[in-house]
Amino acid sequence: MPDRKQNLPQLYRFCFLMLGDPRKAQDVFHATLRDAAQRAAHGELPSEPFWLFRDARWRCMEATKTDLQPESFKLDEHEIAPQAASQIERLDPTQLAIWISGAPDPQRSVLALFYLDEFDYHEILDLADLKLSELSRLLVKGRRQLQAWLDAKFPQLGEV
Amino acid sequence: MLSLMRRQRFLLNCAPISANQSGDRSMRLALSRADGSVEFANQQKFDRAVSGVVRLIPIPAESAEWFSEKDLLPVSNWTWKKMVRNPAVLAISIAVAVIAGVFVFNFLSHLNDFPGSTTARKLLTIAASTRPVMLDPVNAEAGTLSDLFFMKHGLEHYDVPPEFADFDTIGCRVFEDDESRRIAQIWVSEKRMQFFLFPAERDSKTGAVLRFPGWRYVHQEGWTGAVTLQSGVCFMAAIRGPDKDLEPYLAKPKE
Numbered sequence: 001m002p003d004r005k006q007n008l009p010q011l012y013r014f015c016f017l018m019l020g021d022p023r024k025a026q027d028v029f030h031a032t033l034r035d036a037a038q039r040a041a042h043g044e045l046p047s048e049p050f051w052l053f054r055d056a057r058w059r060c061m062e063a064t065k066t067d068l069q070p071e072s073f074k075l076d077e078h079e080i081a082p083q084a085a086s087q088i089e090r091l092d093p094t095q096l097a098i099w100i101s102g103a104p105d106p107q108r109s110v111l112a113l114f115y116l117d118e119f120d121y122h123e124i125l126d127l128a129d130l131k132l133s134e135l136s137r138l139l140v141k142g143r144r145q146l147q148a149w150l151d152a153k154f155p156q157l158g159e160v
Numbered sequence: 161m162l163s164l165m166r167r168q169r170f171l172l173n174c175a176p177i178s179a180n181q182s183g184d185r186s187m188r189l190a191l192s193r194a195d196g197s198v199e200f201a202n203q204q205k206f207d208r209a210v211s212g213v214v215r216l217i218p219i220p221a222e223s224a225e226w227f228s229e230k231d232l233l234p235v236s237n238w239t240w241k242k243m244v245r246n247p248a249v250l251a252i253s254i255a256v257a258v259i260a261g262v263f264v265f266n267f268l269s270h271l272n273d274f275p276g277s278t279t280a281r282k283l284l285t286i287a288a289s290t291r292p293v294m295l296d297p298v299n300a301e302a303g304t305l306s307d308l309f310f311m312k313h314g315l316e317h318y319d320v321p322p323e324f325a326d327f328d329t330i331g332c333r334v335f336e337d338d339e340s341r342r343i344a345q346i347w348v349s350e351k352r353m354q355f356f357l358f359p360a361e362r363d364s365k366t367g368a369v370l371r372f373p374g375w376r377y378v379h380q381e382g383w384t385g386a387v388t389l390q391s392g393v394c395f396m397a398a399i400r401g402p403d404k405d406l407e408p409y410l411a412k413p414k415e
Contacts, residue, residue, distance in 0.1 A: 008227050013217045026223055033226050080202045088209035093217040096210065114174075117211045121174040121187070136170035143206060 008033070010118050011052055017112035018060035020094075020101030028063055032056045050119070054127055057109055064101075077144035078151050087150040099149060103142065106130060110138045168193060172200060177207045275361040275370030276394045277378050280387050283343065283356045284380035287398040290354065295331030295347050302327045302348055302355060309334065309344050309357070317391035318344050318357040323409050324397055327353070351405065356396040360389055375410050377403055386410055 016025040100111045113124045171190040194200040303325025309318040313334045327348040344357040361370045378385045385396045386406045
């Protein structure tokens with residue numbers, strides 16, 4: 001198993017992006033690793049390369065299944081602005097995580113996996129069990145919605 | 161063409177954020193075509209900025225403790241030793257070894273096969289179970305029995321080779337085997353040897369005699385037979401014991 005696939009700091013960040021809450025992220029992260037350690041002790045570690053992330057994703061989805069769900073309404077979407085990078089740089093990681101964790105699945109998983117910059121698109125398709133067209137659509141939609149949110153949050157920068 | 165362009169569009173939307181996520185050929189092709197596109201450049205800047213914020217996510221000290229405990233998540237160490245100890249691998253290895261052993265045994269057993277060797281082995285079994293009372297008493301040299309076989313039984317060329325022709329006979333008989341072939345059996349006093357004369361094996365299509373040169377050995381249940389072919393009839397000298405008991409007789413062919 002390549003080291004990249006067992007990147008534990010990235011696993012924690014994934015949990016954080018999925019849940020938007022450091023406490024919950026830690027719980028899921030610890031539960032995933034405890035289970036993995038037990039399986040390792042019994043020699044039952046899966047052979048697939050990114051099973052830790054798959055397991056953590058499933059736990060994150062389970063953890064939020066009983067949470068209050070936001071009302072479904074259509075978010076604004078804006079074209080990616082040339083100055084978007086400067087808007088994003090003003091974001092706190094927690095703000096970004098809260099925004100991503102508020103997205104419905106599988107968009108939430110796609111955004112979290114993609115922006116970890118840990119997996120190529122084949123691996124994301126496999127992890128999120130999606131087709132290329134779906135992944136493409138979810139990423140485009142995510143970028144446009146995030147841009148709209150950035151424009152609303154930092155209007156003065158968006159108008160430059 | 162349209163679907164190819166759509167796929168390239170999809171790929172560009174999923175384009176890797178950093179260069180170390182080397183894409184496949186189709187991704188590289190899509191990236192090369194998008195080179196210089198303002199829209200794509202904006203997307204890349206956007207993705208890099210978001211990814212940059214993600215990298216800033218702090219790792220709590222409690223979680224960071226896991227990173228140093230490497231043994232908690234050992235990398236699956238694939239070793240030959242570990243693999244050999246795997247019961248499934250062990251079972252398969254044993255099965256393969258047994259199959260290979262049987263194969264090698266069969267191969268070696270049939271390495272010295274020759275036309276008529278199967279019949280010769282059957283006759284060695286008969287030799288082992290034959291008692292003197294089962295044969296007609298004859299007091300003559302083995303070489304003289306050819307006439308008896310021809311005159312009494314109509315068996316042509318049932319000749320004892322010169323190497324064994326001088327031995328005194330105790331008894332002889334002619335019988336049919338399970339394939340109705342007529343077999344002549346001779347018991348001689350010399351080391352209680354038995355001789356067998358039987359029809360040579362023939363090609364099932366042409367009927368031609370399947371030939372083999374010189375003397376060939378067969379073994380069955382502690383008995384050894386030395387077989388030779390002459391005039392379409394096989395002669396076998398059978399003895400209880402190893403090859404070396406027969407070798408002295410075969411080494412010096414008589415004129």
